[in-house]
Amino acid sequence: MDILRGKKKQIDRLPAFNSVGTYTADCMKAFDAYWPEAHRNPVKMAKLGAALHRLAGLESVVVPFGLTVEAEVFGAPVNFFEDSVKWPSVKKFIAKEASDLKVPSRVDDVRQLGRVPVVCEAIRILKREFEAEVPVIAYLCCPFESIGSFLVDSADFLKRCISEPEAIHEFMRVTTPYYAEIANSFKEAGADIITLREEAVSLNNIHPKHFDSLVKPYLKKLVKEVKPPRILHSCGQLWSPNLEVISKLTECGAEALTIEESTPMEKAAEIVSKAELTHALGGNISAYSVIHQGPKEKIQKSVELAIAKGSDMPMPGCDFWLETPTEHVRTFVEAVKDLSADLG
């Protein structure tokens, strides 16, 4: 928490956590908290969200799982893949225009919709159990990612960023206050940190100039309305020798930024060190080729490298893989604890 307050110098070592998804198939088995039930039952959700803390000493408990909670609020028919363990997705895209979304008349109505009450109840359970032990983290799938991946046909959504930008503005303008409300309901339920996942804004998806025009004004507003501390998470390639979107992300106002391995850590660290509002950087360790695949030595080496390159939060760049062995997560946790111990 001190890192998020910009007080890195006052801590003994870096946190060994993950601020995005922390569920694995092993965890589901160990606590009898399988998907899809754990998406809809707050007790099971809390069990699964805390599983890697209990089993591997991970220094965070995180809910929910998957990125469809918010889209469901606006009417997306979520496919939970009953009787199997698969990431929730949607059965179909329901909106062509912003007016097709099921937008509640009052902003605070979202607190009662879809799985928002389930996530809030899971957070309350986790808060009771882990207060003063590890941070309770809740993540929010932010509007550009949520709408463009789960509510509107993704191809249409991207095409209209250039052919009909007004339509995209309308989606973002109408929905942003509701996303902020969902995040604040998580906060009020007891979440210590909110991770804002705006993942579809990398150079793999859109030009930084379109991030500036179509995403940034709304993301800034969202960050402003969500009570601190906030971690902004983004996937994909955020930097190239010609262009970068990292500095623009830091201008959105979150205390910390986490990235995945397609963005070079040293470049991101250089940019974040000059940022005014964002003062911590993390992520970048591959959840698949390092943490999932291992072996032990590779995990340790990657943690060491991430710290050397300027990571304040040497954590995976993404959710843990479903099939990741618990032992690998334990190795990761111990590596962060050991290798950052003499920093203070």
Added chain:
Amino acid sequence: MGNDFIQSLTEAVVNYEVEDAVSAAKRALEAGVDPVAAIEEGLAKGVRIVGDKFGAEEIFLPELMVAVEAMKQAMTILKPAINKSSRVEKSLGRVMIGTIEGDIHDIGKSMVGAMLTVAGFEVVDLGTDVSVERFIAKVKEVEPDIVGMSALMTTTMLRMKDVIEGLRKEGLREKVKVVIGGVPTSSEWAKEIGADGHGWNAMEAVKVAKRLLHQPEERS
């Protein structure tokens, strides 16, 4: 004279103007322009220019997608006219593509399909959420030269391995080349599961397809 019509097809694609591409295609046919030339010299040229800009990071996915949309729409006008024309369309090979089960997102796969079509391949698109069994049954039925599989999620990419295994069991593996793509995939993953190739994006996919079927790299 034909050159002007061909030029306006290229321009419509390069300027991301879907409606202009359709009207340019109609005008070209009315003027008696050879539809094969309109595709190869007009649309394909436009897509190549846009593809180069994409590679140089001048433009990004949305622009590329609208350009491909313009190309596709113009193709629907030009293609039916091909049989009536004097020249015979030559196919570079038959490619069957699909997104692996569990996902309904298909930006990447559709782009690959469009780029392969404009490059001269015959494309059979199975759509999204394609089961392992359906991939294999369709290989028997369609007899493609290449099977292209796309996965968007790390959880679904494991299914690619099952398809390759299935093809092997059915004795079909030697008859087709297998190419994979999609955000979580890599050339290492392709090697690991025994695929023949991997493409990072739609332009690369075309190159890989051409290389695998021993076609010349790029016609100028």
